Structures are given as structure tokens and as C-alpha cells.
Amino acid sequence: DVVLTQTPSTLSATIGQSVSISCRSSQSLLDSAGNTYLYWYLQRPGQSPQLLIYLVSNLGSGVPNRFSGSGSGTDFTLKISGVEAEDLGVYYCMQATHAPLTFGSGTKLEIK
Amino acid sequence: EVQLVESGGGLVQPGASLKLSCVASGFTFSDYWMSWVRQTPGKTMEWIGDIKYDGSYTNYAPSLKNRFTISRDNAKSTLYLQMSNVRSEDTATYYCTRVRSPYVMDAWGQGASVTVSS
Numbered sequence: 001d002v003v004l005t006q007t008p009s010t011l012s013a014t015i016g017q018s019v020s021i022s023c024r025s026s027q028s029l030l031d032s033a034g035n036t037y038l039y040w041y042l043q044r045p046g047q048s049p050q051l052l053i054y055l056v057s058n059l060g061s062g063v064p065n066r067f068s069g070s071g072s073g074t075d076f077t078l079k080i081s082g083v084e085a086e087d088l089g090v091y092y093c094m095q096a097t098h099a100p101l102t103f104g105s106g107t108k109l110e111i112k
Numbered sequence: 113e114v115q116l117v118e119s120g121g122g123l124v125q126p127g128a129s130l131k132l133s134c135v136a137s138g139f140t141f142s143d144y145w146m147s148w149v150r151q152t153p154g155k156t157m158e159w160i161g162d163i164k165y166d167g168s169y170t171n172y173a174p175s176l177k178n179r180f181t182i183s184r185d186n187a188k189s190t191l192y193l194q195m196s197n198v199r200s201e202d203t204a205t206y207y208c209t210r211v212r213s214p215y216v217m218d219a220w221g222q223g224a225s226v227t228v229s230s
Contacts, residue, residue, distance in 0.1 A: 035214065037214065037215055039215075039216070041217075048207060048220035048221065048222055048223060049157075049207070049217075049220055050220065051216060051217065051218050054214070054216045055214060060216070060218065061218070090155065092157055094157075096214075096215040099171065100159055100171075100172075100173040100174060101159040101173075101215070102159065103156075103157035103158070103159070105156065106155055106157075
């Protein structure tokens with residue numbers, strides 16, 4: 001199975017600060033058709049996960065544009081440009097290029 | 113409004129069987145692939161599997177394939193997860209999700225909690 005390693009495991013930020021989360025894959029997530037099935041989800045406290053980013057860099061519906069995704073191959077980054085209080089929670093990367101679909105271990109974002 | 117509501121969770125003994133349900137509303141259920149994902153108490157996320165919109169095809173995580181079965185009833189807009197021979201490591205919150213191309217899980221239920229313990 002593809003292992004997704006997220007760093008850091010915990011992140012503390014002040015309101016307005018920009019932060020980045022890394023997701024590294026044990027295999028390239030580029031498929032033979034040229035697609036990279038890498039996603040980012042946020043799970044707020046007490047809630048179900050919700051989609052933030054799909055296919056590396058595409059914003060989900062209704063997701064604020066302070067969120068952005070980048071990367072290729074095995075290295076991917078989620079950036080929040082100007083953290084807001086509602087951004088606290090656990091961020092997960094997920095890949096669907098290789099079966100079975102796998103998730104990273106999560107990055108907890110705390111607000112100082 | 114898209115809604116997914118899981119039910120059927122609870123306390124179950126090791127070796128027993130359990131069937132979870134997920135009732136969908138707010139969209140045409142039969143147009144979408146659906147999936148199950150679970151989250152352990154330690155917050156690890158694990159994909160269980162998915163099912164094609166017409167129920168004709170399923171995929172499973174290899175580690176769960178022999179014990180878990182996904183099915184659906186489009187007339188009832190309901191997704192199911194049949195769990196058999198459950199183990200303590202199956203203790204988790206189980207989420208059903210709607211899947212749209214390109215494998216975007218864009219709607220999640222609130223989750224059903226399953227605890228396996230004697």
C-alpha cells in the first residue's frame with residue numbers, strides 16, 4: 001500500500017499567519033494518463049471530514065481561496081495563506097492513484 | 113441539501129456480525145458511486161471500499177475484503193456495510209461518503225460508532 005507521510009504532526013499558528021503542511025508519498029502518484037489523485041481534507045473538532053483540495057491543486061466547492069495545494073510526483077503541500085480561527089482541526093492528505101486508497105496520518109492545526 | 117445518515121452502530125462482541133446503513137437524501141442516489149471510510153479511536157483514517165452507482169461493481173481494501181461487504185438499494189437510497197467476524201481492531205467510527213469523479217468524496221455522513229468488545 002502507498003504510505004503518505006504528513007509533516008508536521010502538529011502545527012500551532014496565530015491568526016493571519018501562513019502555514020504549510022507536507023505530504024510525502026512512498027510512490028509517485030502520477031498515473032499513466034497523467035493524472036495525480038492527491039486530495040486534502042479537513043476534519044474540524046466533532047465534525048466529519050470535508051474536502052478542501054482535489055487533484056493536487058483544485059479547490060473544492062465553497063472552499064476559501066486562502067487554501068492552496070501544490071506538488072507533483074511524491075511531494076505535495078497544502079498552504080493556508082492567513083489562518084483563520086475556523087481553520088483549526090486535523091488535515092489529512094489522501095491518494096487514490098494506487099489501490100487501495102490511503103490517507104496520511106493527519107496534521108493537527110492549533111490556533112495560538 | 114445533500115445528507116448522509118448512518119445507523120446501525122453500537123457495541124458488538126468479537127466474532128459477531130453487524131450491518132450498517134447509510135440513508136442518502138438531497139441528491140439522486142443512483143447516479144453516484146458510494147464508499148465507506150472508517151476512523152479509529154486514534155484518528156487513523158482507513159478506506160474500506162466502494163460500490164458503483166448501479167451496484168454492479170465493488171472494490172475493497174484487501175485487508176477487509178474477506179469480512180466486509182458493501183451493497184446498496186437504490187430504490188431506498190440506502191448504502192450498506194455488512195461486517196462479519198468482527199475484531200477489536202474494527203472498533204471505529206464508520207463514515208459513508210458520496211463519490212464523484214475524479215474520486216472526490218464530496219459528502220460525508222456524521223458517522224456510526226462501532227465498538228467491538230466482550
